Amino acid sequence: MKIIIVGAGEVGSNLCTVLAASGHDVTLIEKSEVQCERLEEEQNARIVTGNGSSAKQLVDVGVAKCDAFLAMTSDDRTNIISCSLAKGLGAKNTIARIHDETYSDNSFINYQLHFGIDLLVNPEAICAVELAKEIRSAGRVEVEHFARGQIEVQRQRVAHGSRMIGKQLRELKLDAQVRIGYVQRGETTEIAHAETILAEGDIVTLFGHPEILFALREKFDPSQKIELSRVVLFGGSEVAINLIHLLKNPRFKIRIIEKDRLQCRKLAERFPQITVIHGDATSIRLMEEEQIDSADYFVACTKDDEENILTCIQASKLGAKHVQLVINKGDYDDLLGMLQTRLDIEVAVSPRAATADFMLRNLSSDSVAQLANMPDGGKVMEIRISHSSPVVGKAIKDIRLPKGCLFVALLHKFKAKVPGAEDIILAGDRVVVIVARDLEKDLIKALV
Amino acid sequence: MNTAIIYKLLSMVLLALCVAFASCIGVGLAMGEAWNDRSLMAFETTIIISLLLAALFYVLGRKGEAKLYRREALCLIGISWIVATLVGAIPYVIALPGCDYTDALFESASGLTTTGATAFWNFYEFPPSLLFWRSLSQWVGGLGVVVFFVAILSSLGAGAKILFTNESSGKSADFEQGRVQQGAFALMIYYLSISAACALAYRIAGMDWFQAINHCMTTISTGGFSPEAGSIADFESPLIEWICIFFMVLSATTFLFVIRLFKQRQNILRGNDEVHWFLYILIFSTALLTLYMVELTGDLPDHDSIRMAAFQATSIMTTTGYASTNFDTWLPPAKMLLIILMFIGGCSGSTAGGVKVIRIAVALRAAIRSITHSFRPNVTIPMRMGGRPLGEAAIHNVILFLMLMAVLQIVSMLFISALEPELSFLSVFSCVQATLFNIGPGFEAIGPTENFHFLRPTTKTFLSLLMILGRLELYAVLVLFVPAVWRRYA
Numbered sequence: 048m049k050i051i052i053v054g055a056g057e058v059g060s061n062l063c064t065v066l067a068a069s070g071h072d073v074t075l076i077e078k079s080e081v082q083c084e085r086l087e088e089e090q091n092a093r094i095v096t097g098n099g100s101s102a103k104q105l106v107d108v109g110v111a112k113c114d115a116f117l118a119m120t121s122d123d124r125t126n127i128i129s130c131s132l133a134k135g136l137g138a139k140n141t142i143a144r145i146h147d148e149t150y151s152d153n154s155f156i157n158y159q160l161h162f163g164i165d166l167l168v169n170p171e172a173i174c175a176v177e178l179a180k181e182i183r184s185a186g187r188v189e190v191e192h193f194a195r196g197q198i199e200v201q202r203q204r205v206a207h208g209s210r211m212i213g214k215q216l217r218e219l220k221l222d223a224q225v226r227i228g229y230v231q232r233g234e235t236t237e238i239a240h241a242e243t244i245l246a247e248g249d250i251v252t253l254f255g256h257p258e259i260l261f262a263l264r265e266k267f268d269p270s271q272k273i274e275l276s277r278v279v280l281f282g283g284s285e286v287a288i289n290l291i292h293l294l295k296n297p298r299f300k301i302r303i304i305e306k307d308r309l310q311c312r313k314l315a316e317r318f319p320q321i322t323v324i325h326g327d328a329t330s331i332r333l334m335e336e337e338q339i340d341s342a343d344y345f346v347a348c349t350k351d352d353e354e355n356i357l358t359c360i361q362a363s364k365l366g367a368k369h370v371q372l373v374i375n376k377g378d379y380d381d382l383l384g385m386l387q388t389r390l391d392i393e394v395a396v397s398p399r400a401a402t403a404d405f406m407l408r409n410l411s412s413d414s415v416a417q418l419a420n421m422p423d424g425g426k427v428m429e430i431r432i433s434h435s436s437p438v439v440g441k442a443i444k445d446i447r448l449p450k451g452c453l454f455v456a457l458l459h460k461f462k463a464k465v466p467g468a469e470d471i472i473l474a475g476d477r478v479v480v481i482v483a484r485d486l487e488k489d490l491i492k493a494l495v
Numbered sequence: 496m497n498t499a500i501i502y503k504l505l506s507m508v509l510l511a512l513c514v515a516f517a518s519c520i521g522v523g524l525a526m527g528e529a530w531n532d533r534s535l536m537a538f539e540t541t542i543i544i545s546l547l548l549a550a551l552f553y554v555l556g557r558k559g560e561a562k563l564y565r566r567e568a569l570c571l572i573g574i575s576w577i578v579a580t581l582v583g584a585i586p587y588v589i590a591l592p593g594c595d596y597t598d599a600l601f602e603s604a605s606g607l608t609t610t611g612a613t614a615f616w617n618f619y620e621f622p623p624s625l626l627f628w629r630s631l632s633q634w635v636g637g638l639g640v641v642v643f644f645v646a647i648l649s650s651l652g653a654g655a656k657i658l659f660t661n662e663s664s665g666k667s668a669d670f671e672q673g674r675v676q677q678g679a680f681a682l683m684i685y686y687l688s689i690s691a692a693c694a695l696a697y698r699i700a701g702m703d704w705f706q707a708i709n710h711c712m713t714t715i716s717t718g719g720f721s722p723e724a725g726s727i728a729d730f731e732s733p734l735i736e737w738i739c740i741f742f743m744v745l746s747a748t749t750f751l752f753v754i755r756l757f758k759q760r761q762n763i764l765r766g767n768d769e770v771h772w773f774l775y776i777l778i779f780s781t782a783l784l785t786l787y788m789v790e791l792t793g794d795l796p797d798h799d800s801i802r803m804a805a806f807q808a809t810s811i812m813t814t815t816g817y818a819s820t821n822f823d824t825w826l827p828p829a830k831m832l833l834i835i836l837m838f839i840g841g842c843s844g845s846t847a848g849g850v851k852v853i854r855i856a857v858a859l860r861a862a863i864r865s866i867t868h869s870f871r872p873n874v875t876i877p878m879r880m881g882g883r884p885l886g887e888a889a890i891h892n893v894i895l896f897l898m899l900m901a902v903l904q905i906v907s908m909l910f911i912s913a914l915e916p917e918l919s920f921l922s923v924f925s926c927v928q929a930t931l932f933n934i935g936p937g938f939e940a941i942g943p944t945e946n947f948h949f950l951r952p953t954t955k956t957f958l959s960l961l962m963i964l965g966r967l968e969l970y971a972v973l974v975l976f977v978p979a980v981w982r983r984y985a
Contacts, residue, residue, distance in 0.1 A: 049673070050673075067653075067673065067674060070674075071673070072672055072673035072674055072677065073673040073674075074673050080886065087656070088565070088653065088656070088657060089653050090653050091653040091655065091656060091673075091674055091675055091676075092673045092674070093670060093671070093672065093673045109671070
């Protein structure tokens with residue numbers, strides 16, 4: 048596949064390495080000459096010095112024949128211009144990296160459609176989802192995230208005392224954003240339907256929006272109180288802002304430590320519900336003052352890897368229960384495993400690795416990707432609906448899936464939702480499906 | 496240093512050489528040699544020796560990681576060329592009764608580096624298989640011993656790029672393909688196709704197949720070995736000479752430029768300064784030589800004089816070294832012109848030797864700039880080459896390279912004149928020049944009708960090293976003599 052990447056920062060150059068290693072023909076456009084000289088030696092790709100948002104430059108590198116165009120600079124506007132131009136000049140698939148939520152807010156205009164970009168990807172948001180996954184779903188049986196955190200699948204036990212026992216599902220009046228997939232009773236698992244009656248001890252598989260699912264939790268198991276989670280973030284970076292968005296629920300008490308006074312003011316004005324502290328988390332006095340020992344989660348998400356690692360070790364020593372961090376540089380990849388086992392750091396995420404994973408999945412030519420395994424041997428698959436698929440233009444209720452398979456999410460362009468019976472599948476959409484054991488082949492036959 | 500990867504790749508270089516030797520056996524059989532002839536036995540022995548060496552290197556390098564940094568890449572190239580030269584000399588030693596090992600070494604180095612100087616006065620009496628090896632070694636060396644693998648080994652990743660850049664005078668940055676492997680592969684395809692076209696043209700022009708293939712391999716690689724006693728002149732065919740001129744020019748032109756021309760992505764008139772300079776110099780010197788010949792004979796310029804001038808100018812400037820006439824008998828002005836052409840050489844990214852037109856062009860522009868700066872220090876003069884801006888570091892590198900070449904030339908002259916006190920100044924000068932710049936023939940004692948046989952063994956060994964130095968543009972060989980490269984922490 049012919050791929051053009053604009054911008055050779057941490058994200059862009061790592062992407063280039065990964066894609067070139069998997070056999071793609073990669074061209075990397077970077078504006079700094081010094082950087083290019085270094086890249087020329089490190090990358091098995093064509094390195095071009097130039098401006099990625101100039102049409103002449105793009106024509107020179109053969110944008111019309113490229114299969115994927117990835118704008119990965121750290122500047123949103125450059126990325127958007129590049130992608131828009133590339134699309135206009137004939138690139139098949141254009142993906143822009145963005146940081147600013149301005150461009151993913153579609154209430155006034157749909158930026159993606161307006162500029163003709165196929166996909167906007169935010170590596171910091173992907174990281175934030177990874178971090179939030181642990182924080183949001185502590186104590187749940189089994190959780191998986193799909194569609195960039197917009198949809199969650201979890202398994203939940205129906206405990207003694209739940210008011211749901213003995214009722215048909217249709218009587219429960221669940222939110223439209225949530226669906227019950229399977230009900231497992233003893234050894235048998237069956238697909239839930241409107242007449243299914245829940246009994247004590249059943250394990251149900253739910254999917255839907257994460258916060259709504261969390262609210263439902265109490266109904267299934269009244270003994271579980273909603274507890275407050277104290278979260279301390281170090282660094283007001285993009286990852287932190289995305290994480291704050293994901294942890295909007297009032298049960299999270301967020302405290303953020305940021306070194307820059309101006310950034311502190313901005314954060315405080317933007318998120319009045321959180322506590323912003325101006326200071327440096329590398330100072331032990333500040334950490335003690337802010338009672339790190341009673342924090343449930345300490346997340347280091349500054350741009351500086353070394354500070355992240357050290358403050359995490361410090362926090363863990365001071366008694367923070369769970370410690371997570373962001374690693375930006377690729378050079379520390381081999382250290383991550385060590386951090387996790389020896390230093391009690393639970394989650395380490397990196398924007399570059401997250402982007403590379405995301406792109407590889409997105410650019411892979413197979414229309415089927417396996418996202419996760421279910422404990423009972425089933426699998427969660429993402430399937431791209433091509434133009435030749437038999438289900439194009441059909442409503443969900445008219446599609447006959449093999450018994451034991453369920454639609455979890457429907458991804459149309461940039462939006463993900465739990466599909467309802469009336470929703471229609473279009474070519475180019477992607478669907479997330481739970482497949483029971485051994486039914487993969489039948490499912491692929493039905494959808495591809 | 497990661498020596499394991501060097502061993503591993505060396506064993507592959509040797510395996511590829513085995514394939515080349517095997518093809519020589521095939522040609523020998525086809526040309527009527529018998530299995531138990533001395534010449535074929537020589538190739539069989541060589542194959543066994545290189546297989547054993549390959550096995551040894553493979554065992555030594557089996558644990559190698561596929562990580563290649565500059566140091567390893569440069570060492571690998573330097574060592575590969577030296578090993579290939581040593582192994583390539585074995586067939587001469589075994590096949591020729593009473594052959595001196597330094598003669599064989601010289602011939603092998605001259606072949607692989609596409610120099611085309613010979614140490615044998617009776618090479619035209621060689622058995623066909625050995626003649627074929629002589630030509631084949633030039634064809635292999637033209638593109639590079641290591642480049643052949645860059646295309647095949649994709650596991651090397653970006654390391655392949657460093658290998659390519661250091662072995663060939665071209666830059667991988669000019670490839671249209673992203674992966675250097677694909678780029679090198681495209682070059683190989685181009686090399687094969689112009690070779691085929693050249694062989695076909697020779698065949699049609701009247702050579703037999705054996706002559707056509709041998710000459711095509713030495714023309715396209717700008718090597719200059721000919722299986723005929725009197726080189727191209729023996730055919731006495733103007734058509735063959737014109738075909739030869741055309742293909743020599745083609746092989747000394749930047750390959751990627753020609754590929755782009757074919758694909759119509761490039762306007763012939765625009766875009767590549769180097770090719771333009773090359774053609775201007777060639778046409779200008781042809782005109783000068785024609786003028787000289789007209790002056791000499793007093794006739795008007797006719798077809799013969801133009802052809803002769805064009806042939807000599809092309810053959811010398813592309814560093815091929817075929818002779819259609821004995822230019823050693825020419826008067827000093829013509830000889831001086833040829834000496835200058837020898838220095839300049841062909842374009843970068845082609846098979847030609849010399850210091851390359853692009854370096855001369857850059858150095859001249861830098862010189863003009865420095866003259867301008869001497870009286871107008873504040874003016875900013877843009878430096879561009881081939882449509883790309885030239886960084887100060889690049890200009891610096893070019894000037895340093897020219898200086899290193901000049902120093903090497905002068906020091907080697909001192910060395911050779913000490914070893915061979917009976918040689919004239921011009922002989923010593925052209926001895927060094929003909930080998931360091933990979934040309935082949937020189938003047939006086941080593942003129943186009945002479946050979947290097949009479950030199951002392953030490954001289955021939957030293958000249959062999961000079962040829963490899965010149966072919967690899969110094970650095971890959973010079974680093975081998977830097978102790979810090981071999982020390983663990985230096």
